[in-house]
Amino acid sequence: MSRKLIYTGKAKDIYISSEDEDMIVSVYKDQATMLNGARKETVAGKGALNNQISSLIFEKLNAAGIQTHFIKQLSKNEQLNKKVTIIPLEVVLRNVAAGSFSKRFGIEEGIELERPILEFYYKNDDLDDPFINDEHVLFLDIADTDEIAYLKKETRRINNLLKKWFEQIGLTLIDFKLEFGKDADGRIILADEFSPDNCRLWDAQGHHMDKDVFRRDLGSLTDVYETVLERLQKLT
Numbered sequence: 001m002s003r004k005l006i007y008t009g010k011a012k013d014i015y016i017s018s019e020d021e022d023m024i025v026s027v028y029k030d031q032a033t034m035l036n037g038a039r040k041e042t043v044a045g046k047g048a049l050n051n052q053i054s055s056l057i058f059e060k061l062n063a064a065g066i067q068t069h070f071i072k073q074l075s076k077n078e079q080l081n082k083k084v085t086i087i088p089l090e091v092v093l094r095n096v097a098a099g100s101f102s103k104r105f106g107i108e109e110g111i112e113l114e115r116p117i118l119e120f121y122y123k124n125d126d127l128d129d130p131f132i133n134d135e136h137v138l139f140l141d142i143a144d145t146d147e148i149a150y151l152k153k154e155t156r157r158i159n160n161l162l163k164k165w166f167e168q169i170g171l172t173l174i175d176f177k178l179e180f181g182k183d184a185d186g187r188i189i190l191a192d193e194f195s196p197d198n199c200r201l202w203d204a205q206g207h208h209m210d211k212d213v214f215r216r217d218l219g220s221l222t223d224v225y226e227t228v229l230e231r232l233q234k235l236t
Protein backbone atom coordinates (compact mmCIF):
# COMPACT_ATOMS: atom_id res chain seq x y z
CA MET A 1 0.00 0.00 0.00
CA SER A 2 1.42 3.42 -0.85
CA ARG A 3 1.73 5.69 2.16
CA LYS A 4 0.79 9.33 2.19
CA LEU A 5 3.48 12.02 2.53
CA ILE A 6 2.19 14.67 4.96
CA TYR A 7 5.31 16.77 5.56
CA THR A 8 8.70 17.22 4.04
CA GLY A 9 11.24 18.84 6.34
CA LYS A 10 14.91 19.72 6.15
CA ALA A 11 16.08 16.49 7.77
CA LYS A 12 13.05 14.19 7.61
CA ASP A 13 10.04 13.28 5.50
CA ILE A 14 6.90 12.31 7.38
CA TYR A 15 4.29 9.83 6.12
CA ILE A 16 1.01 8.63 7.61
CA SER A 17 1.45 4.95 8.49
CA SER A 18 -0.45 2.73 6.05
CA GLU A 19 -1.44 0.53 9.02
CA ASP A 20 -2.68 3.09 11.53
CA GLU A 21 -3.80 6.68 10.93
CA ASP A 22 -2.67 7.69 14.44
CA MET A 23 0.91 6.76 13.58
CA ILE A 24 3.51 8.30 11.32
CA VAL A 25 6.66 7.00 9.68
CA SER A 26 9.60 9.43 9.94
CA VAL A 27 12.17 8.94 7.20
CA TYR A 28 15.57 10.46 8.07
CA LYS A 29 17.27 12.03 5.06
CA ASP A 30 20.93 12.38 4.03
CA GLN A 31 20.75 16.14 4.15
CA ALA A 32 22.50 18.77 6.27
CA THR A 33 21.20 22.34 6.36
CA MET A 34 21.99 25.53 8.21
CA LEU A 35 20.84 29.16 8.27
CA ASN A 36 17.23 28.06 7.90
CA GLY A 37 18.03 25.99 4.80
CA ALA A 38 20.15 28.66 3.06
CA ARG A 39 23.08 26.21 3.02
CA LYS A 40 22.07 22.68 2.09
CA GLU A 41 24.27 19.66 1.36
CA THR A 42 23.84 15.94 0.87
CA VAL A 43 25.76 13.98 3.48
CA ALA A 44 25.65 10.24 2.66
CA GLY A 45 24.86 8.10 5.70
CA LYS A 46 23.72 10.97 7.95
CA GLY A 47 20.03 9.95 7.88
CA ALA A 48 20.71 6.41 9.08
CA LEU A 49 23.07 7.62 11.81
CA ASN A 50 20.59 10.18 13.15
CA ASN A 51 17.74 7.68 13.02
CA GLN A 52 19.78 5.19 15.05
CA ILE A 53 20.97 7.82 17.54
CA SER A 54 17.50 9.30 18.00
CA SER A 55 15.88 5.85 18.31
CA LEU A 56 18.37 4.83 20.98
CA ILE A 57 17.87 8.03 23.00
CA PHE A 58 14.08 7.98 22.72
CA GLU A 59 13.98 4.31 23.77
CA LYS A 60 15.96 5.22 26.89
CA LEU A 61 13.73 8.24 27.57
CA ASN A 62 10.61 6.04 27.25
CA ALA A 63 12.16 3.53 29.67
CA ALA A 64 12.91 6.36 32.11
CA GLY A 65 9.22 7.34 32.14
CA ILE A 66 9.29 10.31 29.75
CA GLN A 67 6.22 10.40 27.51
CA THR A 68 7.44 10.50 23.89
CA HIS A 69 6.14 9.88 20.38
CA PHE A 70 8.66 7.07 19.77
CA ILE A 71 7.24 3.61 19.09
CA LYS A 72 10.04 1.72 17.30
CA GLN A 73 12.78 1.87 14.73
CA LEU A 74 11.54 0.30 11.50
CA SER A 75 14.67 0.26 9.35
CA LYS A 76 17.98 2.07 8.97
CA ASN A 77 16.32 5.34 7.95
CA GLU A 78 12.78 4.93 9.28
CA GLN A 79 11.06 5.03 12.63
CA LEU A 80 7.44 4.66 13.72
CA ASN A 81 6.06 7.48 15.84
CA LYS A 82 2.75 8.48 17.38
CA LYS A 83 1.10 11.19 15.33
CA VAL A 84 1.04 14.49 17.21
CA THR A 85 0.21 18.08 16.47
CA ILE A 86 3.53 19.83 16.89
CA ILE A 87 3.54 22.79 19.32
CA PRO A 88 5.30 25.54 17.31
CA LEU A 89 8.06 26.07 19.85
CA GLU A 90 11.73 25.19 19.82
CA VAL A 91 12.58 24.59 23.46
CA VAL A 92 16.31 25.16 23.92
CA LEU A 93 18.12 24.16 27.09
CA ARG A 94 21.68 25.33 27.76
CA ASN A 95 24.12 23.86 30.26
CA VAL A 96 27.17 25.66 28.85
CA ALA A 97 27.41 28.90 26.86
CA ALA A 98 27.79 28.37 23.09
CA GLY A 99 26.39 29.40 19.72
CA SER A 100 23.77 32.14 19.59
CA PHE A 101 23.81 32.52 23.41
CA SER A 102 27.51 33.38 23.40
CA LYS A 103 27.00 35.78 20.52
CA ARG A 104 23.94 37.50 22.01
CA PHE A 105 25.44 38.07 25.45
CA GLY A 106 29.10 38.33 24.49
CA ILE A 107 29.99 35.35 26.65
CA GLU A 108 32.85 33.06 25.73
CA GLU A 109 31.85 29.58 24.51
CA GLY A 110 32.49 26.94 27.17
CA ILE A 111 31.46 28.91 30.27
CA GLU A 112 29.31 26.64 32.43
CA LEU A 113 25.92 28.10 33.35
CA GLU A 114 25.30 27.66 37.05
CA ARG A 115 21.61 27.03 36.46
CA PRO A 116 20.77 25.59 33.03
CA ILE A 117 18.96 28.23 30.96
CA LEU A 118 15.78 27.46 29.06
CA GLU A 119 14.75 29.48 26.00
CA PHE A 120 11.76 29.46 23.67
CA TYR A 121 11.93 30.16 19.95
CA TYR A 122 8.79 30.51 17.83
CA LYS A 123 8.93 27.77 15.18
CA ASN A 124 8.16 29.80 12.09
CA ASP A 125 10.47 29.59 9.05
CA ASP A 126 9.05 32.78 7.47
CA LEU A 127 10.07 34.72 10.60
CA ASP A 128 13.39 32.83 11.03
CA ASP A 129 12.30 31.23 14.34
CA PRO A 130 12.46 34.32 16.59
CA PHE A 131 13.53 34.22 20.27
CA ILE A 132 10.38 34.71 22.39
CA ASN A 133 9.39 34.71 26.06
CA ASP A 134 6.48 33.24 28.04
CA GLU A 135 4.29 36.30 27.44
CA HIS A 136 4.77 35.99 23.68
CA VAL A 137 3.86 32.29 23.94
CA LEU A 138 0.61 33.26 25.68
CA PHE A 139 -0.09 36.12 23.25
CA LEU A 140 0.47 33.87 20.24
CA ASP A 141 -1.81 31.25 21.84
CA ILE A 142 0.87 28.59 21.48
CA ALA A 143 0.47 27.23 25.02
CA ASP A 144 -1.30 28.23 28.24
CA THR A 145 0.37 28.92 31.60
CA ASP A 146 0.10 25.32 32.82
CA GLU A 147 1.43 24.00 29.53
CA ILE A 148 4.40 26.40 29.63
CA ALA A 149 5.19 25.20 33.15
CA TYR A 150 4.93 21.58 32.02
CA LEU A 151 7.21 22.14 29.00
CA LYS A 152 9.82 23.74 31.22
CA LYS A 153 9.69 21.08 33.92
CA GLU A 154 9.77 18.22 31.41
CA THR A 155 12.69 19.76 29.50
CA ARG A 156 14.74 20.08 32.70
CA ARG A 157 13.86 16.47 33.63
CA ILE A 158 15.01 15.32 30.19
CA ASN A 159 18.20 17.39 30.55
CA ASN A 160 19.07 15.66 33.83
CA LEU A 161 18.75 12.24 32.18
CA LEU A 162 20.60 13.16 28.98
CA LYS A 163 23.42 14.95 30.79
CA LYS A 164 24.04 11.86 32.89
CA TRP A 165 23.98 9.46 29.90
CA PHE A 166 26.36 11.57 27.84
CA GLU A 167 28.67 12.02 30.81
CA GLN A 168 28.89 8.22 31.06
CA ILE A 169 30.30 8.10 27.51
CA GLY A 170 32.74 10.97 27.93
CA LEU A 171 30.65 13.68 26.27
CA THR A 172 29.42 16.97 27.72
CA LEU A 173 25.91 17.98 26.75
CA ILE A 174 26.36 21.69 26.04
CA ASP A 175 22.86 22.55 24.77
CA PHE A 176 19.97 21.07 22.82
CA LYS A 177 16.64 21.79 21.19
CA LEU A 178 13.42 19.87 21.81
CA GLU A 179 10.01 19.91 20.18
CA PHE A 180 6.83 18.72 21.83
CA GLY A 181 3.44 17.81 20.39
CA LYS A 182 -0.09 16.98 21.48
CA ASP A 183 -1.29 13.41 20.91
CA ALA A 184 -4.84 12.31 20.01
CA ASP A 185 -5.85 12.66 23.70
CA GLY A 186 -4.44 16.20 23.94
CA ARG A 187 -1.50 15.07 26.08
CA ILE A 188 1.83 16.88 25.60
CA ILE A 189 4.59 14.44 24.67
CA LEU A 190 8.16 14.78 23.43
CA ALA A 191 8.31 14.60 19.62
CA ASP A 192 10.71 15.30 16.72
CA GLU A 193 14.22 13.87 17.24
CA PHE A 194 17.25 13.97 19.48
CA SER A 195 20.48 13.76 17.49
CA PRO A 196 23.76 15.65 17.07
CA ASP A 197 21.82 17.79 14.56
CA ASN A 198 19.99 19.49 17.41
CA CYS A 199 22.34 19.33 20.33
CA ARG A 200 25.95 20.25 21.08
CA LEU A 201 28.28 17.61 22.46
CA TRP A 202 31.94 18.21 23.32
CA ASP A 203 34.38 15.42 24.07
CA ALA A 204 37.01 15.51 26.83
CA GLN A 205 39.45 17.30 24.48
CA GLY A 206 36.83 19.91 23.58
CA HIS A 207 36.20 18.51 20.09
CA HIS A 208 32.79 19.29 18.62
CA MET A 209 30.85 16.03 18.20
CA ASP A 210 27.75 17.55 16.60
CA LYS A 211 26.44 19.63 13.70
CA ASP A 212 28.92 22.41 14.44
CA VAL A 213 31.35 20.20 12.44
CA PHE A 214 29.19 21.06 9.41
CA ARG A 215 28.35 24.63 10.46
CA ARG A 216 32.02 25.48 11.08
CA ASP A 217 33.67 23.17 8.50
CA LEU A 218 35.59 21.15 11.08
CA GLY A 219 35.83 17.82 9.23
CA SER A 220 33.70 14.78 8.46
CA LEU A 221 30.23 15.03 9.95
CA THR A 222 29.49 11.31 9.56
CA ASP A 223 32.76 10.25 11.26
CA VAL A 224 31.76 12.29 14.29
CA TYR A 225 28.12 11.05 14.32
CA GLU A 226 29.42 7.46 13.95
CA THR A 227 31.56 7.95 17.09
CA VAL A 228 28.58 9.34 19.03
CA LEU A 229 26.46 6.33 17.98
CA GLU A 230 29.19 3.80 18.85
CA ARG A 231 29.62 5.34 22.28
CA LEU A 232 25.84 5.45 22.91
CA GLN A 233 25.58 1.76 21.99
CA LYS A 234 27.92 0.99 24.88
CA LEU A 235 25.52 2.60 27.38
CA THR A 236 23.71 0.03 29.48
Ligand code: UDP
Pocket residue numbers: 090092098099100101129175176177197198199200211
Ligand atom coordinates in the same frame (compact mmCIF):
# COMPACT_ATOMS: atom_id res chain seq x y z
N1 UDP B 1 19.08 24.23 17.37
C1 UDP B 1 18.31 23.41 16.56
N2 UDP B 1 17.56 24.01 15.57
C2 UDP B 1 17.53 25.33 15.36
C3 UDP B 1 18.32 26.15 16.18
C4 UDP B 1 19.08 25.58 17.18
O1 UDP B 1 18.30 22.20 16.72
O2 UDP B 1 16.81 25.79 14.45
C5 UDP B 1 19.90 23.62 18.43
C6 UDP B 1 21.39 23.73 18.14
O3 UDP B 1 21.87 22.56 17.48
C7 UDP B 1 21.98 23.85 19.53
C8 UDP B 1 20.87 24.52 20.35
O4 UDP B 1 19.68 24.33 19.62
O5 UDP B 1 22.22 22.57 20.08
C9 UDP B 1 21.13 26.01 20.56
O6 UDP B 1 21.39 26.61 19.33
P1 UDP B 1 21.77 28.15 19.22
O7 UDP B 1 20.64 28.98 19.65
O8 UDP B 1 23.06 28.36 19.92
O9 UDP B 1 21.88 28.44 17.68
P2 UDP B 1 23.03 28.20 16.61
O10 UDP B 1 24.28 28.78 17.17
O11 UDP B 1 23.07 26.71 16.44
O12 UDP B 1 22.50 28.91 15.41
